[in-house]
Amino acid sequence: MSLSPHHDTNASTLSGGFFDPVRQAQQAFHALMNALARPGTVQPIEAVEAPAALPRLFGTIACTLLDPDTRLFLDPMLAGDPHVAEWMTFQTGTAIVGHESEAMFGMISDSREVELAAFCAGDQAYPDRSTTLCLSVSSFSGGKALRCTGPGIETSHTIAPAGLPADFAEQWAANHVLFPRGVDLFLSCEGEGVIGLPRSIQIASET
Amino acid sequence: MSTILDLMAEQPSSDLAHYNFAYLDEQTKRMIRRAILKAIAVPGYQVPFGSREMPMPYGWGTGGVQVTASILGAEDVLKVIDQGADDTTNAVSIRKFFEHVAGVKTTTSTEEATVIQTRHRIPERPLEPGQTIVFQVPIPEPLRFLEPRETETRAMHALEEYGLMHVKLYEDIARHGHIATTYAYPVKVAGRYVMDPSPTPKFDNPKMHRNAALQLYGAGREARIYAIPPYTEVVSLDFEDHPFEVNRFDRPCALCGAENVYLDEVVTDDAGGRMFVCSDTDNCESRRADGHVGEMGVPAAEAAE
Numbered sequence A: 001m002s003l004s005p006h007h008d009t010n011a012s013t014l015s016g017g018f019f020d021p022v023r024q025a026q027q028a029f030h031a032l033m034n035a036l037a038r039p040g041t042v043q044p045i046e047a048v049e050a051p052a053a054l055p056r057l058f059g060t061i062a063c064t065l066l067d068p069d070t071r072l073f074l075d076p077m078l079a080g081d082p083h084v085a086e087w088m089t090f091q092t093g094t095a096i097v098g099h100e101s102e103a104m105f106g107m108i109s110d111s112r113e114v115e116l117a118a119f120c121a122g123d124q125a126y127p128d129r130s131t132t133l134c135l136s137v138s139s140f141s142g143g144k145a146l147r148c149t150g151p152g153i154e155t156s157h158t159i160a161p162a163g164l165p166a167d168f169a170e171q172w173a174a175n176h177v178l179f180p181r182g183v184d185l186f187l188s189c190e191g192e193g194v195i196g197l198p199r200s201i202q203i204a205s206e207t
Numbered sequence B: 001m002s003t004i005l006d007l008m009a010e011q012p013s014s015d016l017a018h019y020n021f022a023y024l025d026e027q028t029k030r031m032i033r034r035a036i037l038k039a040i041a042v043p044g045y046q047v048p049f050g051s052r053e054m055p056m057p058y059g060w061g062t063g064g065v066q067v068t069a070s071i072l073g074a075e076d077v078l079k080v081i082d083q084g085a086d087d088t089t090n091a092v093s094i095r096k097f098f099e100h101v102a103g104v105k106t107t108t109s110t111e112e113a114t115v116i117q118t119r120h121r122i123p124e125r126p127l128e129p130g131q132t133i134v135f136q137v138p139i140p141e142p143l144r145f146l147e148p149r150e151t152e153t154r155a156m157h158a159l160e161e162y163g164l165m166h167v168k169l170y171e172d173i174a175r176h177g178h179i180a181t182t183y184a185y186p187v188k189v190a191g192r193y194v195m196d197p198s199p200t201p202k203f204d205n206p207k208m209h210r211n212a213a214l215q216l217y218g219a220g221r222e223a224r225i226y227a228i229p230p231y232t233e234v235v236s237l238d239f240e241d242h243p244f245e246v247n248r249f250d251r252p253c254a255l256c257g258a259e260n261v262y263l264d265e266v267v268t269d270d271a272g273g274r275m276f277v278c279s280d281t282d283n284c285e286s287r288r289a290d291g292h293v294g295e296m297g298v299p300a301a302e303a304a305e
Ligand SMILES: [Zn+2]
Pocket: B253, B254, B255, B256, B257, B258, B277, B278, B283, B284, B285, B287
């Protein structure tokens, strides 16, 4: 039995997830694909019922992309709530790993402290063997202005998500310089959707 | 292995319950979807995936079919072309396959389509943001004919060692006075990976550059997926003294009068008569519907009578 304070507020371990898996997975994947193909644009995505500690869009992403062939890293806040790991395992069958560098997917509920370099950037010969990181942000506006350029962007696209680390632009530069290695990000904001930031794009702080 | 036609004979198209939507099971789709996301993040890089057997021969574009099956939703409108035409056996069969297993709306109109599956051609009509074009790829590795070993070609991509490719193109120039490659002409994507644009004619290479649509490439037998995101720089390999040139046609389409389009030669009668017409049948038909007439064409109003 868990004594999580969130226990009574939301889906239990066995409930939630997709109620129409084929359709919902396709729609969510379509949003994720467009998010990476058109970096900086907000792609609406349907939220699923999930344990209270888990951002609901993380639940959607998990049901869409995770299964017994994947390895998931949860940040300390998510890992500290047994409902989250139980729900992930029950809903998707994903393995949960304790080290960032082993993760195919990472879910970070408090993005202010994230260290992109801790995750797996892949191999020069197999750059696809890298971590896809999901960062929950409090808002897609009000943060530092970040100017994105590169593949998928016609000219440039400026975003200003709130809740990223203060040195995000520097961390991103260190990630992008590794190309074709590097991590890819999905920023998720509850009630809004996702923004994709593939390793291929450049991000500069606007002052 | 049963064929598409066997499957359709067994199951009337009204009964979709027999298959998962779009034929592939959800776990296979998830695996392919994860590969597609990596392919988009690393433009031009060939992502390995666990290719599945499909109810059709490899030569029919099973890689493209698996990509299409993994991205297609109930609201999508699908167009399938082969050599630019919507009415070849290959195009018709794949279109029927998706009508049958996904129940999606299909079209021959480039404008109406949200997903276009193709081999050999990119439509003449510029694609739009929000459209996705899926290429059926027989041989995804542009370095394969120079180096048969996968470990070696993988190392060459990793180290960005593309000297051999330039040597091959330069040998063409030495032998023919120009670069003789007219199909599957290699490109460099986003300044990094050399990529094979599948068997498209080099005429279509400029259409890949900064295209507003998402381009996805699927190779079934070789189990590779690669991608070009919208607005990505795509440069055909060439030399300063021998710049890349597209095939030129010295005449317009005989039916619709279109210039600067890719033409196919067709035989018109037993006496050896021939004419050159748009390879893109939708482009030709919509131009004729708009009143354009080529030297051997008939005005749309007369043709309708
Ligand atoms: Zn024509």
